[in-house]
Amino acid sequence: MNKIEAKNVNVFYGEKQALFDINMDIQEKQVTALIGPSGCGKSTFLRCLNRMNDVIDICKVEGEIKINDYNINQKATDVVRLREKIGMVFQKPNPFPKTLYENISYGPEIHGMAQSKDELDQIVEDSLKKAALWNEVKDRLNEPGTGLSGGQQQRLCIARAISVKPEVILMDEPCSALDPIATAQIEELIDELKKEHTIVIVTHSMSQAARVSQQTGFFHLGKLIEVGSTDKIFKNPDQKQTQDYITGRFG
Amino acid sequence: MINREEFLNKRYKSEKRFQFYGKSAIVLALLFLAIFLFKIFSTGYTAFQKTWITIPINYDPEFMYLDADQKPSIQDLEDSEYFDVGIESFAALDQNANEDQITDIKRMFAFIFEEEIKYHILSNPDDFGKIVEVKLTASDDLDQVFKGNYPRELPEERRRVTDYQLKIFDKLSAEGKVESNFNFSFFTNADSREAELAGIASSFMGSLFSILVCLAVSFPVALLAAIYLEEFAPKNRLTDFIEVNINNLAAVPSIVFGLLGLGVLLAVFGLPRSTPLVGGITLSLMTLPTIIIAARASLKAVPPSIREAALAMGASRMQTTLHHTVPLSLPGTLSGTIIGLAQALGETAPLILIGMVAFVNTIPGSPMDPAASLPVQIYIWAESAERGFVEKVSACIMVLLIFLVLMNLVAQMVRHKFEKKWN
Numbered sequence: 001m002n003k004i005e006a007k008n009v010n011v012f013y014g015e016k017q018a019l020f021d022i023n024m025d026i027q028e029k030q031v032t033a034l035i036g037p038s039g040c041g042k043s044t045f046l047r048c049l050n051r052m053n054d055v056i057d058i059c060k061v062e063g064e065i066k067i068n069d070y071n072i073n074q075k076a077t078d079v080v081r082l083r084e085k086i087g088m089v090f091q092k093p094n095p096f097p098k099t100l101y102e103n104i105s106y107g108p109e110i111h112g113m114a115q116s117k118d119e120l121d122q123i124v125e126d127s128l129k130k131a132a133l134w135n136e137v138k139d140r141l142n143e144p145g146t147g148l149s150g151g152q153q154q155r156l157c158i159a160r161a162i163s164v165k166p167e168v169i170l171m172d173e174p175c176s177a178l179d180p181i182a183t184a185q186i187e188e189l190i191d192e193l194k195k196e197h198t199i200v201i202v203t204h205s206m207s208q209a210a211r212v213s214q215q216t217g218f219f220h221l222g223k224l225i226e227v228g229s230t231d232k233i234f235k236n237p238d239q240k241q242t243q244d245y246i247t248g249r250f251g
Numbered sequence: 252m253i254n255r256e257e258f259l260n261k262r263y264k265s266e267k268r269f270q271f272y273g274k275s276a277i278v279l280a281l282l283f284l285a286i287f288l289f290k291i292f293s294t295g296y297t298a299f300q301k302t303w304i305t306i307p308i309n310y311d312p313e314f315m316y317l318d319a320d321q322k323p324s325i326q327d328l329e330d331s332e333y334f335d336v337g338i339e340s341f342a343a344l345d346q347n348a349n350e351d352q353i354t355d356i357k358r359m360f361a362f363i364f365e366e367e368i369k370y371h372i373l374s375n376p377d378d379f380g381k382i383v384e385v386k387l388t389a390s391d392d393l394d395q396v397f398k399g400n401y402p403r404e405l406p407e408e409r410r411r412v413t414d415y416q417l418k419i420f421d422k423l424s425a426e427g428k429v430e431s432n433f434n435f436s437f438f439t440n441a442d443s444r445e446a447e448l449a450g451i452a453s454s455f456m457g458s459l460f461s462i463l464v465c466l467a468v469s470f471p472v473a474l475l476a477a478i479y480l481e482e483f484a485p486k487n488r489l490t491d492f493i494e495v496n497i498n499n500l501a502a503v504p505s506i507v508f509g510l511l512g513l514g515v516l517l518a519v520f521g522l523p524r525s526t527p528l529v530g531g532i533t534l535s536l537m538t539l540p541t542i543i544i545a546a547r548a549s550l551k552a553v554p555p556s557i558r559e560a561a562l563a564m565g566a567s568r569m570q571t572t573l574h575h576t577v578p579l580s581l582p583g584t585l586s587g588t589i590i591g592l593a594q595a596l597g598e599t600a601p602l603i604l605i606g607m608v609a610f611v612n613t614i615p616g617s618p619m620d621p622a623a624s625l626p627v628q629i630y631i632w633a634e635s636a637e638r639g640f641v642e643k644v645s646a647c648i649m650v651l652l653i654f655l656v657l658m659n660l661v662a663q664m665v666r667h668k669f670e671k672k673w674n
Contacts, residue, residue, distance in 0.1 A: 052563060057486055083565035090563075094556035096575060106574075107564040157560070164565065 003028040003168065003198045004049060009063035011044050018044050022224045024217055031190060031199045033209035036219035042202045046170050049200065050086040051079050084111050087161030091173040093153035095145035100137055103145040103156055104128065107164040123163055131159035132189055151182025158189060169193065171201040175208065187212050206246060210234050218242045295645025301434035302389040302397040304423055308340045308368055309382045323379060328372055333365045344419060355415050361388035361447050391446035391639030393420055397429055441612045442623060446639025451647055452614045457527050457622030458596060464531020464618050465595050469538045470588055477546030482572045501540035508536045509601030517605060525606040525621040533601045538591035545587020549580035582669040589662035593655050599626040625651045
């Protein structure tokens with residue numbers, strides 16, 4: 001079933017066009033990987049899905065992006081509600097310089113999700129458990145989130161993202177700043193999260209895409225060259241460009 | 252071919268030379284500072300001491316125009332005259348003194364001797380009719396003589412202190428009747444034409460009120476302007492133009508703001524002249540750009556990843572700003588504010604223009620009362636001819652410097668205490 005449908009998406013940074021006519025469907029409760037060389041537009045596309053490009057003054061997004069059959073790329077869309085439904089994890093871990101507890105409770109608080117302190121405590125605990133961080137931090141919830149290791153910080157950011165129970169989680173190269181062990185932990189976590197959430201992940205690592213995703217889209221120079229099941233893309237791609245990139249001949 | 256050994260040596264030498272230049276620059280700067288501080292402190296520390304002369308005062312009922320046979324009530328003592336008590340007691344210091352010489356003796360004391368004599372009898376009513384020793388404030392010239400700041404070797408006609416006064420003074424001094432104590436009145440008195448009575452209370456309160464008004468006006472305005480420009484305003488020609496002008500505003504000479512205060516606040520709005528209210532508003536025009544620039548710089552220093560994190564959680568732009576960006580930028584903003592205020596505290600020119608240079612011998616109780624300010628007080632005293640004001644100027648500078656150092660220390664502490672580290 002399609003969770004997200006992008007139709008004829010064009011993105012411009014001022015005069016420069018960054019994405020050309022992207023058409024892509026993203027399946028519900030699956031992991032979709034976006035791969036491609038640097039500057040190919042995969043992160044730009046990801047940021048269209050929760051309208052994070054709004055932050056950039058000169059950025060203009062055209063086309064239709066339907067989530068649950070509703071076009072989010074229109075003025076009338078409430079970005080606050082949208083981002084409540086579509087969480088995001090960034091390349092560099094960016095916890096708030098506040099306590100671990102406040103990092104997680106912030107989302108539920110601003111969206112009014114908890115009626116009481118107990119409920120909020122429960123949400124924090126559940127989120128940290130789902131992010132496989134609870135056992136490591138349960139005794140120091142009042143310490144600053146910035147004091148954790150890089151891998152722990154990234155899992156904290158994932159816990160923060162899932163605290164508001166989003167339907168979709170966008171991940172922008174979530175492991176690129178982490179060591180292999182932390183990366184393995186995050187990948188395991190992604191596998192776990194896809195039971196409840198639709199995940200779109202941008203990655204530079206082909207092996208990571210192969211490991212964690214069911215669908216893969218290959219971007220090159222702002223165009224979506226090929227999209228399909230990960231198996232097919234990695235074993236038997238239709239396009240020569242995809243073949244070349246996967247086998248390491250460029251990029 | 253270049254001799255590489257020699258080439259390397261040259262590089263080391265030039266680096267050493269460079270370090271030497273840097274060190275000498277620092278030593279030179281410290282030397283100037285040391286000379287400056289030494290000069291101020293060595294001239295000024297005596298202002299914290301004041302000279303008193305103890306002489307026998309004759310509380311003769313006759314001089315007080317009171318009935319000798321009957322003990323007077325406090326009210327009687329309150330109402331009676333003490334000028335003659337003083338004059339008769341002064342005359343008693345030298346049995347052979349003629350009229351002029353008695354006047355000379357009178358001038359050895361501060362003109363408030365009547366009040367001092369009255370104050371003593373009011374607190375000791377039993378001394379009525381007796382001759383008792385009372386401590387009187389010495390005149391500013393004798394104060395300087397006692398502190399050794401007075402050029403006694405000058406010929407008499409070029410001194411304000413006569414030989415006769417010196418003779419009497421030396422005699423009293425030899426008897427141990429002259430003493431100097433901590434000068435409380437320097438901190439509790441308002442300005443006065445008499446150096447021995449002049450204090451900084453009026454100008455200190457004036458400065459304090461001005462700074463508070465300045466803070467109350469400039470901080471909220473500057474903070475809102477900085478937040479809007481940095482977080483919300485679109486980046487276009489208009490905001491560029493505004494930014495350039497804010498930077499220009501920070502470089503405008505302060506006297507121009509003084510003219511603005513004079514022309515607008517006093518002339519158009521008719522606010523009361525010479526008051527800290529007007530002074531504070533005028534100074535806030537000066538601190539406004541400083542605080543805006545500091546606040547924008549510290550807002551800029553908050554990593555964009557924090558804003559993205561908050562926005563991606565579904566926070567609105569205002570929530571992102573108020574919950575995350577502003578709290579993180581506050582230490583920098585506050586220390587910028589304190590430094591801006593410290594600048595305003597030392598500002599003289601604009602205050603002179605709006606009339607805070609007036610001679611104020613009352614202590615202001617609110618920003619609406621006329622007052623001087625510390626730097627203006629320095630200016631007023633530095634213009635005065637009397638020798639007694641020389642040390643007062645340095646003492647006032649010391650108070651101002653201590654005030655400034657304290658403010659800068661607070662700024663440093665705020666910055667260190669609340670600064671958040673992120674990676």
